[in-house]
Amino acid sequence: MKQIRLKKVALNMQQMGIEQLIVSDPLSIFYLTDIYLDPGKRLFALLIKSDASATLFLNRLFPIKEQPGLTTLYHSDGDDAVAMLAEHLADSVLGVDKTWPANFLLKLMEKRHALRPVIGSQAVDNARRYKDAEEIGLMRKASALNDAVMAKAISALKDGITERELAGIISNLHVEHGADSAQSQLVCYGVGSCEPHHEPGFAAVSKGDNVLLDIFAPVNRYWCDMTRTVFYKSASKEQLKVYDAVKSANLAGIAAVRPGATMASIDYAARKVIEEAGYGKFFTHRLGHGIGLDVHEPPDCSSVSEAIAEPGMCFSIEPGIYLPDMWGVRIEDLVVVTEDGVEVFNSYTKEPQIIG
Numbered sequence: 001m002k003q004i005r006l007k008k009v010a011l012n013m014q015q016m017g018i019e020q021l022i023v024s025d026p027l028s029i030f031y032l033t034d035i036y037l038d039p040g041k042r043l044f045a046l047l048i049k050s051d052a053s054a055t056l057f058l059n060r061l062f063p064i065k066e067q068p069g070l071t072t073l074y075h076s077d078g079d080d081a082v083a084m085l086a087e088h089l090a091d092s093v094l095g096v097d098k099t100w101p102a103n104f105l106l107k108l109m110e111k112r113h114a115l116r117p118v119i120g121s122q123a124v125d126n127a128r129r130y131k132d133a134e135e136i137g138l139m140r141k142a143s144a145l146n147d148a149v150m151a152k153a154i155s156a157l158k159d160g161i162t163e164r165e166l167a168g169i170i171s172n173l174h175v176e177h178g179a180d181s182a183q184s185q186l187v188c189y190g191v192g193s194c195e196p197h198h199e200p201g202f203a204a205v206s207k208g209d210n211v212l213l214d215i216f217a218p219v220n221r222y223w224c225d226m227t228r229t230v231f232y233k234s235a236s237k238e239q240l241k242v243y244d245a246v247k248s249a250n251l252a253g254i255a256a257v258r259p260g261a262t263m264a265s266i267d268y269a270a271r272k273v274i275e276e277a278g279y280g281k282f283f284t285h286r287l288g289h290g291i292g293l294d295v296h297e298p299p300d301c302s303s304v305s306e307a308i309a310e311p312g313m314c315f316s317i318e319p320g321i322y323l324p325d326m327w328g329v330r331i332e333d334l335v336v337v338t339e340d341g342v343e344v345f346n347s348y349t350k351e352p353q354i355i356g
């Protein structure tokens, strides 16, 4: 058990007025126990009480090592796993996380009419927002891996290579460098780069293309995520001008990160640069997203986010400009809020590059 994390969750529960909480998100269970498994359709739940006691309900198919501070209760296929869980609940408010399948929750509610289920995800999500030193070390390591893969991906650009081919190369590079799994990557050439989430296709790279690479993978379960845009063989004045605006916005966003800054003010610091360059309406998404065990998790870094940056929060800074039917530029780094400012996890160059 990760006792310090568990105690934080218990404290959050007390503040929320929740005495019992069912956590079912495998990544949240991993965060608290170091146990990761994918239960498929079977019941897998960590029951936390506000005194920080924890009981794990799981199927015998997934035997785990006993660990101090954690009670483990197994069920078998054919058992009424929900009834077994119900025996451990008090007739009162029950926090349930947002990912617990309705078939379990509805069965539980049928058995126990006096239970009052409420969404309780925040008790864990709010703890997960603040990465501890171990997690920050893992985030740093994941992004160092991504920097190395980015360098190799850019050097793999050559005449005729399609978006899909390069995406496959990047996925393999991630795994070769130690990522947990291959992910389908965002590789966008030319007109494809004007869609922020373009699906890699059969287009081959050609002279004058923007090449936008948004690459990501989990490494020891913690995600890296970065974007670079380079130009293939040539770049026009406007391509370089837009690049410069996005790069300046990225740097301005990073410079605005410090404890106490609102996420909205960080978004604005970057957005303002793009607006002043005359491209405001082409920056069509939020500046960034929280990241950790999930690739997208709280807090949001957007113009409407009231969240306040505090030490340990990890998120992306990824301004972009997308000119419809032409091309787009995005530059994304991951950062962590430190005691007195910001640490940027990515170090791969942001200088404009014309490749080939």
Ligand SMILES: [Mn+2]
Pocket: 225, 226, 289, 316, 318, 332
């Ligand atoms: Mn991102």
